[in-house]
Amino acid sequence: MPEERAPHLNVPAPGIRPGGEPDFTHVSIPAAGEVDRPAPDTPPEEMRDLAFTIIRVLNRKGEAVGPWAPEVAPEMLLQGLRDMVKLRTYDARMMTAQRQGKTSFYMQHLGEEAISCAFQRALRKGDMNFPTYRQAGLLIAAGYPLVNMMNQVYSNDADPVRGRQLPVFYSSKQHGFFSISGNLATQYPQAVGWAMAAAIKREKKLAAAWIGDGSTAESDFHGALVFASTYKPPVILNIVNNQWAISTFQGIARGGAGTFAARGHGFGIPALRVDGNDYLAVYAAAQWATERARADLGPTIIEFVTYRTGGHSTSDDPSAYRPKEEGLAWPLGDPILRLKAHLIALGVWSEDRHTQAEAEIKAEVVAAQKEAEAIGTLHTGRRPSPRDMFEDVFAEMPPHLVRQRHEVGY
Amino acid sequence: MTRMTMIEAIRDAHAVAMEADDDVIVMGEDVGFFGGVFRCTAGLQQRFGVDRCFDTPISELGIVGTAVGMAAYGLKPVVEIQFADYMYPGYDQIVSEAARLRYRSAGEFTCPMVVRMPTGGGIYGAQTHSQSPEALFTHVAGLKTVVPSNPADAKGLLLAAIAEPDPVIFLEPKRLYNGPYDGHHDRPSVPWSKHPDGEVGNGHCITPLGKARVMREGTQATLLTYGTMVHVALAAVEEAGVDVEVIDLRTLLPLDLDAIVASVNKTGRCVVLHEATLTSGFGAELAAQVQAECFYHLEAPVLRVAGWDTPYPHAQEWDYFPGPDRVRRAIETVMED
The missing domain is CATH 3.40.50.920 (Rossmann fold)
Structure with a gap:
């Protein structure tokens, strides 16, 4: 029998803080191609190991290897590379625009571009993402116009959500992108409900829920998993584990227990753990999960393992809580460099063509930015009317809001 | 016209709405097979099928959160929170999500849903079965809040609430379910069958919202x-x-x-x-x-x-x-x- 003693409070902490040497030796990374790919209709209890490993496709030589390597045309991968470069270029422009005072706030995807860009390619028209603020690649890969995104970030007169939302809180039903909430995790049960509605209507559509490692601690996450396990609707429950929830390392949300993916096991939901910096692995996992959803096999959990190379937002300075060089030490590399290396290895891409593509994409982004800024930014140009403030609270404006709008002078 | 208790009137409103519109679905704790702890949904699952009236796990945030997703999809969920006192785990989904979805998406996504909940005291329910949280809803932009006082209005207002394009909080004074109550707890209670407002119209009879x-x-x-x-x-x-x-x-x-x-x-x-x-x-x-x-x-x-x-x-x-x-x-x- 162990010795009795007064209890102590266990407060998990990352091994390394600013000033320390970045160290990821504790992150166990299997070689690319090493993990089995069970058939999507395999019973959940027979593939529990998939929640404790990392599914990887691209190896260090840029080759796509193993059973998860998807059969894809090089054109699709070239488009994927362009999507990621576009997202990174767009982010860089908007980060600068925020510093220039053209908007109040911005959140970039640096290092996480593969996840949203690749996942979207496995979806069909009519499917719906319930994203967080760090999945703009879903919109870019779905062909949503950049200028609309910028108009939203600038809250100008052409902002599709009429200046009502924080920058990057996009919404586009047509592009399968649900309106973003700043209250974390609330979208998780909503995605399950949306998929339940598809099941009730017997319509072949699926929902994809998105959440970060930190927000899995919210009860919405657990409530969503309960409902998903009960009703088994066509929903993919994505967890983006980028290691950091603002300044809080992922161990605070996870404790010592297993992985985020393994949270699904208590609910009988199949769970994959995937290299989030590997465009091909993300796409392959998304395809596997969509096959399950489209065969009425129910929900799937996917934990994408990645690293938030940038700050949480423009209001955050990560050097206060983690070593500056940690991003460079992250062992899963950079998603753009890895896909680029693969395409070069395939013989369909080159450094020169990449440089040229970067220039073309930058020109495209700059042109969109000029178009958006010609309309206005947060403090200049044409902005949404105060009249808009009172619209859409209800379908029809009730008398008390009409009175208040008149008081403002509109 | 038919003589009804408030429970029967609420049940009838559900049935009328579900008959008229396949997109109306009902869910909540114990509402399916059993028909609800107050019997307000009795018979609906048997009549309309388990896809349209079903039991949920005991998770108010799950009930409201999934209903938001269903409403955004195009269904009209009518959900029951077993007691208004149990609403708080779902409150964030009501306040931050259901109430604001139309606004924050500029009308692209909407949330036509009804959240029903028995409210009020007078039944020896103590602090967890007696609360009246209406002000917690009227304070929130984007919600409509309704409180019927008799069977005829319960049916008419619930049908109006289900027809609304935006979320409606429907508070049912549980002390009135079986009869009007004048607060004289030491006197025998009167059933709705002996009260003129126990006369409830047949079919689709609406009491408009916003009218005293x-x-x-x-x-x-x-x-x-x-x-x-x-x-x-x-x-x-x-x-x-x-x-x-x-x-x-x-x-x-x-x-x-x-x-x-x-x-x-x-x-x-x-x-x-x-x-x-x-x-x-x-x-x-x-x-x-x-x-x-x-x-x-x-x-x-x-x-x-x-x-x-x-x-x-x-x-x-x-x-x-x-x-x-x-x-x-x-x-x-x-x-x-």
């Missing part, structure tokens, strides 16, 4: 109330022997301000009555509106009668409940000035 109802015309003072307290007010007025106009607000938001102003301007005196706690209650909003709109007609300060600012007690239920004696005293006081 004058329950008793009067000339000397106005009593603004809703839910269970409508019946307490009517009893107290008879006992006070004062000619008080009693108004059942029926919908708290949007509020029928025209009806309120017309009555108070006529009588010059006003008492506001609700079961919920006094401080920051909906009565404060009513008092503020009345003083702003009717100031030059008022001959006395607006008085509020409400639950005390304590949790709802068990043994002291009738000391807490703002019964006819307290209401009568308030009427007498407002007539003094």
Whole structure:
């Protein structure tokens, strides 16, 4: 029998803080191609190991290897590379625009571009993402116009959500992108409900829920998993584990227990753990999960393992809580460099063509930015009317809001 | 017309709406096979199938959160929270999500749903089965809040709520489920079968939202109330022997301000009555509106009668409940000035 003693409070902490040497030796990374790919209709209890490993496709030589390597045309991968470069270029422009005072706030995807860009390619028209603020690649890969995104970030007169939302809180039903909430995790049960509605209507559509490692601690996450396990609707429950929830390392949300993916096991939901910096692995996992959803096999959990190379937002300075060089030490590399290396290895891409593509994409982004800024930014140009403030609270404006709008002078 | 209890009227409203529109679905704790702990959904699963009326896990945030997703998809979920007191885990989904979805997406995604919940005391339910949280909803932009006081309105208002393009909070005074209650806990209760408002129209008969109802015309003072307290007010007025106009607000938001102003301007005196706690209650909003709109007609300060600012007690239920004696005293006081 162990010795009795007064209890102590266990407060998990990352091994390394600013000033320390970045160290990821504790992150166990299997070689690319090493993990089995069970058939999507395999019973959940027979593939529990998939929640404790990392599914990887691209190896260090840029080759796509193993059973998860998807059969894809090089054109699709070239488009994927362009999507990621576009997202990174767009982010860089908007980060600068925020510093220039053209908007109040911005959140970039640096290092996480593969996840949203690749996942979207496995979806069909009519499917719906319930994203967080760090999945703009879903919109870019779905062909949503950049200028609309910028108009939203600038809250100008052409902002599709009429200046009502924080920058990057996009919404586009047509592009399968649900309106973003700043209250974390609330979208998780909503995605399950949306998929339940598809099941009730017997319509072949699926929902994809998105959440970060930190927000899995919210009860919405657990409530969503309960409902998903009960009703088994066509929903993919994505967890983006980028290691950091603002300044809080992922161990605070996870404790010592297993992985985020393994949270699904208590609910009988199949769970994959995937290299989030590997465009091909993300796409392959998304395809596997969509096959399950489209065969009425129910929900799937996917934990994408990645690293938030940038700050949480423009209001955050990560050097206060983690070593500056940690991003460079992250062992899963950079998603753009890895896909680029693969395409070069395939013989369909080159450094020169990449440089040229970067220039073309930058020109495209700059042109969109000029178009958006010609309309206005947060403090200049044409902005949404105060009249808009009172619209859409209800379908029809009730008398008390009409009175208040008149008081403002509109 | 058919004689119904409020429970039967609510059940009938569900059935009428589900018959008319396949997109109306019903879910909540115990609402499916069993038909709800208060029996408000009895028979719906058997009649419309398990896809359209089903039991949920005990997770109010799950119920409301999935309903938001269903409503965004295009369904019309009508969900039951077993007691209003259990609503809090789902409150974030109501306030931050359901209420704001249309606004934050500029009308691209909407949330036509009804959240029903039994509310109020008078049943020895103590603090976890007696609360009246209406002010927590009327304070939120984007929600409509409804409180019926009789079977006919329960059916009509619920049908109107289901027809709404935006989320509606539907608070059912559980003390009224089986009969009107005037607050005299020591007297035998009257069933709806012996009350004129137990006559409920057949089929699709709507009571519009945002319209108050004058329950008793009067000339000397106005009593603004809703839910269970409508019946307490009517009893107290008879006992006070004062000619008080009693108004059942029926919908708290949007509020029928025209009806309120017309009555108070006529009588010059006003008492506001609700079961919920006094401080920051909906009565404060009513008092503020009345003083702003009717100031030059008022001959006395607006008085509020409400639950005390304590949790709802068990043994002291009738000391807490703002019964006819307290209401009568308030009427007498407002007539003094």
